[in-house]
Amino acid sequence: MTGISPIDATRIIARLIEAGIVEKYWKTIKLSSEVLADHILITQFFAQQTRRADYQKLIIEPFFNLKPKEILRNLAEAEIKGESLEAGSLLSYKLNEFRRLVQYEGNCVRFNLLNWLKDVAYLRAEDVISIVALIIDADELPLQNIPDEFWGGFQISHEWVLRSTVELLERTIYRGGLHNSIIYLHKLTIYKLEVQEYWLVRDQAIKALIEIAEFKRNKPYAVQFVLLELISNWLKENFIINLPLSLSLLQCMLKIDFHSAEINPIQPGNIVVYQGDLEISDTLKKIREHSLGILYTAYQQVQDLPTRLQIVQVLCSGATPYLSSREQVSTKTRNQLCSDCAKTADFFSNSVMKNAELPILDKLAEWSSQAKKFHKYQSAELDILQQKLKDCKAYQLYRLLVSKYRLDDEENQIDLQHFDGQHAETKWQQAQEQKQQNINEYVQSISTLNLEKSIQELETIASQTLSIGKNNTFGLNDLLMILGQIQTEIAQSFIDKVITNTNSLKHHLGFVIAGMRLSNQELARTYVRSWIEQDDTVLWVAIAISYRFMDWSQPQLEEEWHILKQLVAKESPELDPAIFWSLQQLAPYNSDLVVELLKTLAARGNENILHYVAQTVSWQISSNNEYAVKFSETQDLVEIISNFQRLSRLDYDAEECLKLLGDIAPMQLIDFIERRITAKPNQYSVGNFYEAFPKPFSSAFDHIQSKPEYSDILRRVRNWMLEEDEFLLSLEAPALLQAISLNLAGELYKVLVEWIDAGDIDKLKAVVKIIREFNSGQEFYNLSREIILRTQNEDVKSSIYGAINSTPDIVEGAMSKFYQQRIEEVSPWLTDDNIHVKLFARQIIQSLQINIESEEGVQKLRERNW
Secondary structure, three states: OOOOOHHHHHHHHHHHHHOOOEEEEOOEEEEOHHHHHHHHHHHHHHOOOOOOOOHHHHHHHHHOOOOHHHHHHHHHHHHHOOOOHHHHHHHHHHHHHHHHHHHHOOHHHHHHHHHHOOOHHHHOHHHHHHHHHHHHOOOOOOOEEEOOOOOOOEEEOHHHHHHHHHHHHOOOOOOOOHHHHHHHHHHHHOOOOOOHHHHHHHHHHHHHHHHHHOOOOOOOOHHHHHHHHHHHHHHHHOHHHHHHHHHHHHHHHOOOEEEEEEEOOOOOOOEEEEEEEOOOOHHHHHHHHHHHHHHHHHHHHOOOHHHHHHHHHHHHHHHOOOOOOHHHOOHHHHHHHHHHHHHHHHHHHHHHOOOOOHHHHHHHHHHHHHHHHOOOOOOHHHHHHHHHHHHOHHHHHHHHHOOOOOOOOHHHOOOHHHOOHHHHHHHHHHHHHHHHHHHHHHHHHOOOOOHHHHHHHHHHHHHHHHHOOOOOOHHHHHHHHHHHHHOHHHHHHHHHHHHHHOOHHHHHHHHHHHHHHHHOHHHHHHHHHHHHOOOOHHHHHHHHHHHOOOOOOOOOOHHHHHHHHHHHHOOOOOOHHHHHHHHHHHOOOOHHHHHHHHHHHHOOOOHHHHHHHHHHHOOEOOOOOOEOOOOOOHHHHHHHHHHHHHOOOOOHHHHHHHHHHHHHOHHHHHHHHHHHHHOHHHHOOOOOOOOOOOOOOOHHHOOHHHOOOHHHHHHHHHHHHHOOOOHHHHHHHHHHHHHHHOOOOOHHHHHHHHHHHHOOHHHHHHHHHHHHOOOOOHHHHHHHHHHHHHOOOHHHHHHHHHHHHOOOOOOOOOHHHHHHHHHHHHHHHHHOOOHHHHHHHHHHHHHHHHHHHHHHHHHHHHHHHO
């Protein structure tokens, strides 16, 4: 390196390593294997002066079906490096052939072709997009079956093919393919919106576009400008359909913080994390102005509350974006953010406040407060907005009854920078007392003269919260309960007017009845008797809600018990979830009735209802873990849990139910698990999660080990290993034994020794499969030794060999340490009296030592490179 300083030489070598051209081994530098392979490929097949063979005849024709993806990638790389025109010509020929195939072949061919093109997509973007476009724009093709020896076969659907197109379009955004990639990804985001089958395609396409919109290190801002232009066009073409996607993309482009994790090219074992806040340059300022402008315009085109609220939420987060390091933000960036905040506050004051619904006003109040308090922005526009909100009486009532934005007055807000737990609790308690006092005063102010006005005010709150799916209207519910309790006559008029006008307040009448019951139980019963006979689901739900506040310990509640039976008999999906809270409260006082109703509800076939059933059965009422529901007959519990077979997964409450069953009837628990395992082929499909039984350390098996039937249970599950008609039972048996026993000690050891002593080769193979699930501990080695003593079958020994080489759960530290530990555990066999055991130990120790040398070599290589 004559004429090059040592510093420059080091820098040049580092750049060559980063580019993948050379590799460094200690003090030796050599060309990378990839560069050498490329050189051989070019000189032997493509360079005019040195070529010795025809790539088409020698490689593509005989080997394409074996390695299509690799061959296509080699051609694309040779072309892009400018080393061969012939490589580009051959690649173009194959791509033209693919265009013809996707137009006439089925889903199987399409799926394979797309998989082959994944690496080419980076380098031949436009060609790949043209192939993808033929699939996306074409009609849906029927399912195509692919035989499979093990599972019987698979079906390749049009949905599978479209998901592959998304993966390709994520890769074609480079080398001139950005615009068209976005266009076709957008087509996929709105592909057959009415068909549920394609939801995953649409979701993947949305995520791909969001990733394109995100700010990343070294990504040019030109990407965001292309997106903004397209978003504007999409909204003009079909505003309603394209707005949800547009909001997601605009939200990304209004963020300031960024982070990314990349593999260090010089140190392959290291990951470099980049994070921080963007500096708002003139270019980024234009992106933000354009994004905010689209949102300002979009809001004024929307009429429905949920969408307007969604736009406001994006505006709020975009105008005052999160900053990961606020102290390090430059003055220029901070001034621009202050300007964006003031401009947005002005838009809220002059355009949004005119006709905004209460939930939107609540969002504006929260945002303006946080803009001042957390972001430290100050402006006249913010002050004006806050004053308008304070002067809005309708919003102040909403804030009292619904809003999560607390406390009641701005000056009572807790200062998080000088947080004092006791002081904060005092403030919270004072605010709660003030809130309750305000609610009481409002209720007492209601009279026959202003009842219509009060209903109108409360109806506005109820209807708007209902339209955005907000359920936590605790203040409104408290108000209605107090109304029913202390203003009984007014409450009757209130109920009559609400029902007559079919208001949204009708959904809250259960709280009025609950309050009324506290002061006049017979009057409350009169309403319940009337409503239960009507064909009105909302009134049925109101009855169920009112029963949440019932004191079930009272005597003479037979009428309420009968009403609960009638509610369950309605078989209403909207009503059923509202019943369970009452059942949990009733259980300690009338378990027989609760069990009867739970059996009926569990048989509904609705998975959501089954989760409620499990929650009620496992409900505990005291510190000593006493169950609220008492089962006088074991069969009742069995009948309820048998319905859990329809659950896709067993959550905590379902596992607690199984724990109860395992305590009462442990063999019945195994019956249930067997049915779930054999039902798996009917439950399982691509995209659906199914868990047949709880995994180790679940509470479901807590009581089984102490039961007299424990040994028989282990034998029963062990015997599944030889089930020829039910393959899934033999497949899942080892995992279930691990879940039940946790380790090989105790009864499971004895049960497995029974089969080892039998000497049957099929039983020995089965035991090896079982102990592989527990491949650690002295019991594992003892059983392995006993098996080696009884057979020299190569399949059996190979399985034991594999079990010893496999890692048990998580391995801490280097793999070489794990292999060394295995050698130490097997070493006592070297002095065993049995020659077969001694020979097996010698062979596996040799294999483990080779593994150690290989791992240590790789580790040293990494250390040298680092």
